[in-house]
Structures are given as C-alpha cells and as structure tokens.
Amino acid sequence: MAAVLIYAAGAVALTGWLYDDAARLIGESLSWLWNASDRVLGRSLLIAPLMLGVVLALGWRQARARLAGIGALLVAAVVLQLGFSFFKNAIPAMIPYYADPALAAFDRWLHFGHDPWEIAHRLIGPGLTGAMPFVYFKLWGFFATTFPILVYATDPDAGRARRYIWLYFAAWLVVGNLLATLGASVGPVYYDRLLGSERFAGLDAALASSGFAATALGHLQDMLWARWEGGGLDLGLGISAFPSMHVALATLVALYAAERSRWLAPFGAAFLAAIFVISIYSGYHYALDAYAAIGVVWVGNRLAHRLARPKSETKLRGFAASQLLRSVR
Numbered sequence: 001m002a003a004v005l006i007y008a009a010g011a012v013a014l015t016g017w018l019y020d021d022a023a024r025l026i027g028e029s030l031s032w033l034w035n036a037s038d039r040v041l042g043r044s045l046l047i048a049p050l051m052l053g054v055v056l057a058l059g060w061r062q063a064r065a066r067l068a069g070i071g072a073l074l075v076a077a078v079v080l081q082l083g084f085s086f087f088k089n090a091i092p093a094m095i096p097y098y099a100d101p102a103l104a105a106f107d108r109w110l111h112f113g114h115d116p117w118e119i120a121h122r123l124i125g126p127g128l129t130g131a132m133p134f135v136y137f138k139l140w141g142f143f144a145t146t147f148p149i150l151v152y153a154t155d156p157d158a159g160r161a162r163r164y165i166w167l168y169f170a171a172w173l174v175v176g177n178l179l180a181t182l183g184a185s186v187g188p189v190y191y192d193r194l195l196g197s198e199r200f201a202g203l204d205a206a207l208a209s210s211g212f213a214a215t216a217l218g219h220l221q222d223m224l225w226a227r228w229e230g231g232g233l234d235l236g237l238g239i240s241a242f243p244s245m246h247v248a249l250a251t252l253v254a255l256y257a258a259e260r261s262r263w264l265a266p267f268g269a270a271f272l273a274a275i276f277v278i279s280i281y282s283g284y285h286y287a288l289d290a291y292a293a294i295g296v297v298w299v300g301n302r303l304a305h306r307l308a309r310p311k312s313e314t315k316l317r318g319f320a321a322s323q324l325l326r327s328v329r
Contacts, residue, residue: 073148073165080172081145087177088238091184092228097194099185103242104199107286116287117188117203120280126210133216136278139271140246143253151256163304164256167297168249175248175296180240187241189221189283190228203283217282243292244285250275251297 108115143150148165155161186193189207191200207213213221224239250272257268272294279285 070149070153073152076169077145077148080169084172084176085238088180088240091181091238091240095181095184097184097186097239099183099242100187100191100194103183103185103286103288104188104191107288110288115188115200115203116280117200117206117283120277121206121210124277124281126212129210129212129215132212132278132282135274136217136246136282140249140275143271144249147249147253147256155260159308160259163301163308164252167252167300167304170300171248171252171297172245174300175243175293176240176245179243179292179296180245183242185241185286185289186239187284187289188286190225190239193225200283207283212282217278221282221284241285242289243296244279244289245293246275246279247272247285247290248293248297251294252301255297255301 104115111119148168151161151164151168155164188200188203192198192204207218212218228239254265254268254272257264257271276290279290280287
C-alpha cells in the first residue's frame with residue numbers, strides 16, 4: 001500500500017511539474033478518485049457471490065481474515081489507476097513520440113512483408129466488431145481493476161496469490177510506465193496523423209468499412225487524438241502503444257488461470273487471444289507491442305516464481321543437477 005501511495009504521489013507531482021497546472025490537477029484528482037472508486041467497487045461487487053465458495057473452501061475464519069486485505073487491495077487498485085493515468089499523460093511531455101517508424105518497419109519485416117492489421121482483418125469478419133468494445137472495455141476493465149482482489153479472495157495458495165498480486169502491480173509500472181516511456185509511440189491508427197503520411201491509409205479504410213469506426217472503441221480513438229491535438233491534461237485519455245498494457249494484463253490473467261486450474265486454462269488463453277487480436281485489428285497496437293508485453297510478463301512470472309522458491313528447494317535442485325552431471329561423466 002505504501003509503495004502504491006508513493007507511486008501515485010510521484011506521478012501526480014511529475015505531471016504537475018510538466019504541465020504546470022497544479023490547481024487543475026488537484027481538482028481532477030479528486031473527481032477521478034471518486035469516479036474510479038465507484039467503478040472499482042462496482043466491479044468488485046461482481047465477485048461477491050464467489051465469496052460463498054471461498055467460505056466453503058477456506059472456512060469462515062480464513063475467509064474473514066482476508067477481509068482486511070481485500071479492503072486494502074481495493075484502495076490500492078484505485079490509487080494505482082490514478083497514478084497510472086497521470087503518468088501516461090506525462091509520457092509525451094517527457095519523451096516526444098518517436099518510435100513508430102521503427103516499430104512499423106520491424107512489424108512488417110517480422111510478418112514477411114505484411115502489416116499485422118491486414119492479417120487480422122482477413123481472419124476476423126466485420127460481424128464480430130460489435131462485440132469488441134465489450135471484450136476490450138468491459139471484460140478487460142473488470143480484470144484490470146479486480147484481478148488482485150479476485151486472486152487474494154479466492155486462492156487457497158497464499159504464496160501464489162502473493163506472487164501474482166506483486167506481478168499485477170509491477171506490470172503497470174514496468175510495462176505501462178517505464179517501457180511505455182522508453183518506447184514512446186502512438187500505434188498504427190495514429191501513425192499518419194502524427195507523421196503526416198499515408199502509411200496506414202488502408203487501416204483507416206478497413207476500420208470504416210468493417211463498422212469498427214462506429215463502435216465505442218472507434219469513437220474513443222477519435223477522442224484520444226482530439227485530446228492530444230488540443231494539448232493539456234485529461235486523465236485516462238493518454239496515448240501509448242509500445243508495449244501493450246492490455247495484452248500484458250491479459251497475459252497475467254492467462255498465466256494465473258493456467259497455474260490455478262486446468263479447467264480455467266482454456267478461458268485464460270481465449271481471453272488473451274481475444275485481447276491480442278482486437279489490439280491489432282483496431283490499430284491501437286503493433287503486433288510487436290503485444291509480443292513485447294507477453295514476453296515481459298512471462299519473464300517476470302518466471303523470475304518471481306524462482307525468487308519465491310524456498311532456498312532449501314533451490315539447493316536440493318542444484319545438488320541433484322550436480323549429481324546428474326557426475327553420473328554422465
């Protein structure tokens with residue numbers, strides 16, 4: 001909790017310094033916190049029925065003991081979102097968008113001379129565009145705000161729960177802030193608007209003909225760019241492509257689902273696949289944004305798993321490996 005509060009305070013201070021509008025920031029922060037708290041609490045209530053299963057699985061005493069932790073995670077999730085929104089708005093003020101030409105070129109080379117959005121539009125028919133806002137907004141938003149609460153409230157393995165909760169917070173900071181700043185970019189859908197080119201004119205035409213441009217996701221794209229052109233600060237309306245935070249969070253959900261239960265694994269994989277495809281189909285992201293996000297989260301999970309392993313187990317594995325090498329010799 002203390003780390004999240006320090007992070008949010010630092011993000012607010014940084015953005016206030018960059019935009020030199022402290023009074024407005026304070027007002028927006030209070031309004032945003034109120035709305036975000038209501039949103040996070042509302043989404044969290046959706047998992048309340050699961051608590052009955054938790055009581056049955058863990059027993060009333062253990063379930064009741066977790067109530068304080070759930071409350072702390074609720075507050076931390078709200079504060080995290082506030083800090084993340086401030087920091088995302090600060091990215092172009094720190095490092096102007098520069099990486100798109102390199103990302104677009106490498107993306108095309110990586111896919112044998114084809115832009116990934118073209119492949120996505122050939123695979124996905126226009127009949128599915130109507131469902132994309134629900135998956136990319138509501139379903140992803142549910143996990144984006146409630147994942148640590150869901151894990152903490154239902155997982156009987158305290159070590160695994162702790163590991164994934166730390167990974168959740170680390171993903172927002174590393175993928176959504178640090179790497180997003182280092183790779184400052186806007187994504188294919190804004191490429192031509194940023195650089196005054198026609199490199200992705202085909203994408204714009206495809207989004208219009210498929211009906212995607214008329215969906216809530218399409219309208220949000222226009223809103224984001226209007227905010228960028230207008231300058232200033234609007235929380236939650238920052239643009240950042242590399243790497244994809246949407247895919248990073250979906251990867252975390254998929255990894256956890258696979259580790260938690262073989263019955264949950266297919267649902268986690270399907271969720272990741274859907275977010276991956278929509279992020280490319282919509283032009284929000286290059287495929288490279290998604291690959292990078294998946295790789296960072298996967299590596300982070302392996303490192304966290306290794307660090308969480310008891311020292312005795314690590315030594316035993318090392319001893320077994322040395323004995324195996326001796327026997328081979």
